[in-house]
Amino acid sequence: MAEVKITAEVRTEFGKGAARQTRRANKVPAVIYGHGADTVHITLPGHELMMALKTSNALLNLDIDGRSELVIPKAVQRDAIKRNITHVDLLAVKRGEKVTVEVSVISEGDLAPGSNLLENVLNTLSVEAEATHIPESVTVSVQGLDAGDSILAKDVPLPEGTTLVTDADAVVIQVVSAQAEEPAADADAAGTEA
Structure with a gap:
């Protein structure tokens, strides 16, 4: 930086x-x-x-x-x-001093085919880095993830010299299946009466 x-x-x-x-x-x-x-x-x-x-x-x-x-x-x-x-x-x-900061999490890639939704549970991660080498953000690949898959904080690749402060088992990103709502029976009945 x-x-x-x-x-x-x-x-x-x-x-x-x-x-x-x-x-x-x-x-x-x-x-x-x-x-x-x-x-x-x-x-x-x-x-x-x-x-x-x-x-x-x-x-x-x-x-x-x-x-x-x-x-x-x-x-x-x-x-x-x-x-x-x-x-x-x-x-x-001071130069060489470690500081704790929040960095943005950016996701890249395409999910597996199907009706899946990507949910960003954490938008930032708390990391410790040298004051003159603080990362602007961290990038996570979601390529090919399917419903039920998740990425934990410990799975996020960090730049060299940066250590994770956020709980390692915290969910950062998860993929959920999109569920279509069935049309309400009352709406169908009202439509036929009209």
Whole structure:
């Protein structure tokens, strides 16, 4: 995963009024925490942050007053109507450090012929990976699976250096048979009377 470089400014004013003023300037209030260090309050440019967060588990390299800080987003708050970012909690990480993150599960391939439905029981898996090598997603092949088949978390291929945190026996994907409903007898009777 590539690092995204963003210039941040230290925030000295707090509260709702200051946060609203920051957002009006197209900036996003954020907090950096982790490694037992003091919490750092910053503002980030809104558009650059939005573009960086389009990639899941983005790795941000922040330039804060001339020093570099490597962070990953832990919580992103969005406006319920406009969907723009209103606040971000960032976790400070170091190169070589392992972090636990959620990665998306993507299925590929065709099911066995027949009336079968693919059910994604888990859309994400919790994995532990090195902070600078977090996978964006994991891909699972469902090629040829038939009704009753399932894929467990331990069966999902993970990139090298990534370990599974989710319960190994958790069902990630299962194939169920589609069942056609029989027409209701009342509907047939009503149709003949009319």
